[in-house]
Amino acid sequence: MPDQDSIRLPSEHARCVIALVRKDAEKRKIDAAYGGEYNDGGASQILRELEAFEAGLRGQIPSQWREFSVLVDREADPEYTEYERLRKKFE
Numbered sequence: 038m039p040d041q042d043s044i045r046l047p048s049e050h051a052r053c054v055i056a057l058v059r060k061d062a063e064k065r066k067i068d069a070a071y072g073g074e075y076n077d078g079g080a081s082q083i084l085r086e087l088e089a090f091e092a093g094l095r096g097q098i099p100s101q102w103r104e105f106s107v108l109v110d111r112e113a114d115p116e117y118t119e120y121e122r123l124r125k126k127f128e
Contacts, residue, residue, distance in 0.1 A: 051094070058087055 062080040069078035089099040098106045111117045 055087065055091070058083060062087070 062083040065078035065083070066080040069076060069080070085101060089101065092099040
């Protein structure tokens with residue numbers, strides 16, 4: 038994980054793009070609702086992608102990937118590795 042000093046903050050241009058993407062997602066959601074759609078016009082997908090992008094800018098793991106982060110942490114834990122070895126041995 039990068040330290041705080043090495044994390045690049047988004048430029049003003051990137052912040053403007055992010056704001057426009059959020060605005061577009063909101064518009065899609067409203068347009069779908071007014072149109073009687075049974076979905077949000079793709080707004081939730083756009084917001085998930087935006088969340089992953091912003092997490093990358095901060096050097097963090099997106100919330101959708103937390104389960105994989107837990108697995109990596111588990112496998113790096115020597116006690117868990119020993120537990121797995123013993124579990125396999127006695128199965």
